[in-house]
Amino acid sequence: MPRTERTRPSRHRRVFTASLAALAAVVLGAAGVQATAAPASAAALADVNVAKNAGYESGLSNWTCSGASGASVSSPVHSGTSALKATPTASDHAKCSQTVAVRPGATYRLSAYVQGSYAYLGVSGTGTTDVSTWTPGSTGWQQLGTSFTTGPGTTSVTVYTHGWYGQAAYLADDLSVFGPDGGGGTDPGPETPSAPAGLTAGAVTSSSVALSWNAAAGATGYTVYRDGAKVQAVSGTSATVTGLTAATGYRFQVSATNAAGESARSAEITATTSPAGGNPGPSVPKHAVTGYWQNFNNGATVQKISDVPGQYDIIAVAFADATTTPGAVTFNLDSAGLGGYTVDRFKADIKAKQAAGKSVIISVGGEKGTVSVNDAASANNFANSLYSLMQEYGFNGVDIDLENGLNPTYMTQALRSLSQKAGSGLVITMAPQTIDMQSTSGGYFRTALNIKDILTVVNMQYYNSGSMLGCDGKVYSQGTVDFLTALACIQLEGGLDPSQVGLGLPASTRGAGSGYVSPGVVNAALDCLTRGTGCGSFKPAKTYPGLRGAMTWSTNWDAASGNAWSNAVGPHVHGLP
Numbered sequence: 001m002p003r004t005e006r007t008r009p010s011r012h013r014r015v016f017t018a019s020l021a022a023l024a025a026v027v028l029g030a031a032g033v034q035a036t037a038a039p040a041s042a043a044a045l046a047d048v049n050v051a052k053n054a055g056y057e058s059g060l061s062n063w064t065c066s067g068a069s070g071a072s073v074s075s076p077v078h079s080g081t082s083a084l085k086a087t088p089t090a091s092d093h094a095k096c097s098q099t100v101a102v103r104p105g106a107t108y109r110l111s112a113y114v115q116g117s118y119a120y121l122g123v124s125g126t127g128t129t130d131v132s133t134w135t136p137g138s139t140g141w142q143q144l145g146t147s148f149t150t151g152p153g154t155t156s157v158t159v160y161t162h163g164w165y166g167q168a169a170y171l172a173d174d175l176s177v178f179g180p181d182g183g184g185g186t187d188p189g190p191e192t193p194s195a196p197a198g199l200t201a202g203a204v205t206s207s208s209v210a211l212s213w214n215a216a217a218g219a220t221g222y223t224v225y226r227d228g229a230k231v232q233a234v235s236g237t238s239a240t241v242t243g244l245t246a247a248t249g250y251r252f253q254v255s256a257t258n259a260a261g262e263s264a265r266s267a268e269i270t271a272t273t274s275p276a277g278g279n280p281g282p283s284v285p286k287h288a289v290t291g292y293w294q295n296f297n298n299g300a301t302v303q304k305i306s307d308v309p310g311q312y313d314i315i316a317v318a319f320a321d322a323t324t325t326p327g328a329v330t331f332n333l334d335s336a337g338l339g340g341y342t343v344d345r346f347k348a349d350i351k352a353k354q355a356a357g358k359s360v361i362i363s364v365g366g367e368k369g370t371v372s373v374n375d376a377a378s379a380n381n382f383a384n385s386l387y388s389l390m391q392e393y394g395f396n397g398v399d400i401d402l403e404n405g406l407n408p409t410y411m412t413q414a415l416r417s418l419s420q421k422a423g424s425g426l427v428i429t430m431a432p433q434t435i436d437m438q439s440t441s442g443g444y445f446r447t448a449l450n451i452k453d454i455l456t457v458v459n460m461q462y463y464n465s466g467s468m469l470g471c472d473g474k475v476y477s478q479g480t481v482d483f484l485t486a487l488a489c490i491q492l493e494g495g496l497d498p499s500q501v502g503l504g505l506p507a508s509t510r511g512a513g514s515g516y517v518s519p520g521v522v523n524a525a526l527d528c529l530t531r532g533t534g535c536g537s538f539k540p541a542k543t544y545p546g547l548r549g550a551m552t553w554s555t556n557w558d559a560a561s562g563n564a565w566s567n568a569v570g571p572h573v574h575g576l577p
Helices: 013-029 343-355 376-393 408-423 445-450 483-492 519-531 556-560 564-572
Strands: 070-073 082-088 096-101 107-124 130-148 156-162 170-179 200-204 209-210 223-224 229-234 237-239 249-258 267-271 288-294 314-322 359-366 397-400 429-430 457-461 501-504 547-554
Touching: 070 223, 082 096, 082 156, 156 170, 200 267, 200 408, 209 249, 223 237, 229 237, 237 249, 288 501, 288 556, 288 564, 314 397, 314 429, 343 359, 343 376, 359 376, 359 429, 376 408, 397 408, 408 445, 429 445, 457 483, 457 547, 457 564, 483 519, 501 519, 519 547, 519 564, 547 556, 547 564
Parallel strands: 288 314, 288 547, 314 359, 359 397, 397 429, 429 457, 457 501, 501 547
Antiparallel strands: 070 082, 082 170, 096 156, 107 130, 107 156, 107 170, 200 209, 209 237, 223 229, 223 249, 249 267
């Protein structure tokens, strides 16, 4: 924020062929002629999947995608831990292909699971009739399938998936080219996975502990152990163990499983449930408005926390200050710049807002923030210092607004540590720049996905960015409904829950260098995403009624414009389906 402005070939032929071979051997033997064993025919071999890396568990190994359009993603997947996500553009349909070895004159069943709009599956170079199949769209996994027969001289074919020009990204997983082995073999069967790493305790209540861990290659499921006993089996990389006793320490481990068996258990961690009867603080409403409150005077209206209008559900105090200790932050109220606003009054105002059902959190970063969390020590300092501020001032949580990048490994570690200390009432918000949320491989996006089980909302800044790509691969200019909806689509289809996506906009033309849109445009974008109405040229393939809401920089600039932004956007957000 600116401080300033599958039909298998018939098996009957196999029996007939084998019978003839046996009869010939008998006749030759009776005539006193020595019979030489003939090599096994292709038809006598078991059918296999001749595609390699068919589930994209090894990234894009064996696959080639046009225009660098493909990527291996960890969510959503049909099975295993990875799937293909390929994004078409206006001039490229995101074709991802693989050449596989086949037998001449053999029949193969081609199939794959796909998700998304205009997803195609096909084969070329068969030497007979090349075939393909497609679906106009699906929001869940759908199996496509067709068959082909190779020509008398065909020893390899090219199988492929692709989307369609200018459409949204498609997903593919578990592709199969099932038939006789053409000499290339198939992927080896699964091996027992290695023990999961990174087991961490997250949100803790008086009766539960949330756990998460890193995915183990080849795993199809995980088993959770409490104090050495198996308590839960899950398919993902997180679980909440319930039915625990308040104020009690527990030991946890997790193992990975697949068809080959179960791995060794992970390193053991301990976690202690919170005392009974605690107060987690106000809960964030289904649809919420977030506003940043300025702890400085830059020409906007100077406010006390008590001055912030009731339309705001989350008030982010901007900003915490870095200290000389790596990763640690503190907070210094600018009493002089805020007209003598005292610390005692500030704390009392926070309590009053919380009593009214609002959450007040401390924001870290901003345009000039220089807090670095890039190793285990700084992650620990970050969590400890934030928890101290929460205890001192009564903050409900933290906002991450670091505009110079972040390390997803250690920021994840820090936020999970904070969550373990603060409990289930912790509010965590983020305010990344647009460029930070263009790809799930980015640090901000990876951090958000890493802490999805404890993340409240990501309010990306749709301003100060220039033109950006939408989820359909088209370029959109800031300041339009399309810019808001097509970019939000990236987050919504990239793994975040709709409740974790908010639209961040300036409250006035003075609140940002560029990207201001009127409250009417904000509301139109909210309607487009949640109801499918009010869209521009881009219309999402589905609606997201659970969308969290909107955010603005700042409550002070809003006040300077007569609270026009919150008066228009606030009621609209609270009236969403």
